[in-house]
Amino acid sequence: MGSLILAIRFLTIVPVPGHEARGPAALGRAAGWFPVVGLVLGIGLAGVGRVIDLALPPLVGATLLVAIWKVTTGGIHLDGLADCLDGLAGQDAARRLAIMRDSRIGVFGAAGLALFLLLSVTALAELSPAARGRVLALAPTIGRVLPLLAGAWLLPATPGQGLGAAFGAGLPRGVGLVHVTVGLALAAWLLGFWGAVIAAAALSLAMLAAWGAAARFGGVTGDVLGAAVELAELAVLLGGAAVVHRGLL
Numbered sequence: 704m705g706s707l708i709l710a711i712r713f714l715t716i717v718p719v720p721g722h723e724a725r726g727p728a729a730l731g732r733a734a735g736w737f738p739v740v741g742l743v744l745g746i747g748l749a750g751v752g753r754v755i756d757l758a759l760p761p762l763v764g765a766t767l768l769v770a771i772w773k774v775t776t777g778g779i780h781l782d783g784l785a786d787c788l789d790g791l792a793g794q795d796a797a798r799r800l801a802i803m804r805d806s807r808i809g810v811f812g813a814a815g816l817a818l819f820l821l822l823s824v825t826a827l828a829e830l831s832p833a834a835r836g837r838v839l840a841l842a843p844t845i846g847r848v849l850p851l852l853a854g855a856w857l858l859p860a861t862p863g864q865g866l867g868a869a870f871g872a873g874l875p876r877g878v879g880l881v882h883v884t885v886g887l888a889l890a891a892w893l894l895g896f897w898g899a900v901i902a903a904a905a906l907s908l909a910m911l912a913a914w915g916a917a918a919r920f921g922g923v924t925g926d927v928l929g930a931a932v933e934l935a936e937l938a939v940l941l942g943g944a945a946v947v948h949r950g951l952l
Contacts, residue, residue, distance in 0.1 A: 705729075710736035714847070715744065716777045730866070731873025734851050738882045741847035742840065742889070748772055749836035756832060765828035769820060772843075780846075783929020784819065785812030787916055796921035800860060803926050819937060826940040834952050837893040838943035845902050846936035848886050850928040851879035852906070853913040860922030870925065894943070897951050901942035909935035 705724035710733040712723055724733055751771060755764040773781060786802075789809040793799030802809070808816075830838055854871045856879075883906060890902035913931040917923045946952040 706733035707736045707739075709733040710740050714740050714779070715775055717775070726873075728869065728873025731854065731870045732875070734854070734870070734874050735878045735882070737847040737850060738844050738886060741843035741845075744772075744775065745840035745843040747775075748843070749839040752835055752839060761828045762824070765824045768839075769824050769827060773820075780929040780932040781816060781819075783926035784933045785816050786926040787930040788812045788815040790926070791916070791919055796860070796919070799920050800924070803920070803924065819933065823937055823940055826937070826944040829944040829947065830940075831947050831952075834894070834943060834947050837898075838939060841890055841893055841898065841902065841943075842936045842939040844889060845886050845905050845939050846909075846932040848879065848882045848906065849909050849913065849931040849935045851882055852910055853917075853923055853928055853931050855879050857913065857917045857923040857927075860917070860920045860924045860927075862922075866925030870928065871923070894946075894952060897946045901939055901946065904942060905935045905938035908938050 705722055706729070708719055708721045709723035709729060711717055711719050713730060713733070714737065723729075748768060748771070752764070752768050755768055758764075759767065785808050789805075789812040790799040790803035792809070792811055793802050827835065827839075850870070851874065854874045855876050857871075859871055886906070887899050887902050890898035892898075894901065909931045912934050913923065913927055916927045916930065920927065943952070
């Protein structure tokens with residue numbers, strides 16, 4: 704139970720009673736709960752979305768829903784995305800890591816966040832009411848599978864230091880593949896064949912992006928893991944919008 708409490712407190716701003724698991728490797732051990740927290744978040748967003756649809760037009764409602772989504776998560780993964788985008792501009796791995804540690808946001812991070820949120824809002828607004836709730840349930844779930852894969856398969860940029868290294872040290876190596884299987888099954892149940900395709904594509908693209916970022920930074924960091932979460936979520940939203948646009952869903 705302590706691991707579940709830690710996962711909820713780390714991934715959201717939702718207050719939960721009880722004592723969380725502690726220790727350097729506690730977050731990695733709690734990672735098996737990440738997709739579960741994502742699924743509950745997605746179901747909650749789907750419910751809120753149905754209420755919003757009663758009062759607001761699609762674009763305004765989508766904007767409000769994305770705002771609620773990111774506030775509920777404390778913007779933790781958006782911060783990682785912005786830091787990664789800024790850090791990629793560095794001349795070498797050491798400089799890139801130093802830029803990522805800087806609390807100030809640069810032009811690449813700011814522009815990237817703006818474009819990312821714009822794509823999220825417009826993709827969500829283009830989903831049909833029938834598909835929106837199912838895509839919302841899927842996106843946060845698939846997004847939170849990514850840290851389990853990247854943390855296990857990619858070496859840390861600073862071994863023994865930082866959140867990414869501690870996370871990877873405590874992460875059970877097989878848990879990511881288990882959640883990939885469950886995530887694909889969930890996608891197929893929610894959205895049929897094209898749901899599984901969307902989930903597989905989102906996982907593949909986000910993992911490829913994490914691998915590319917790790918190559919630039921000399922390894923994976925907490926910011927890289929956070930950015931991978933956001934990219935996977937966006938890929939699910941864009942994939943859902945694409946199949947709805949083509950009349951496949």
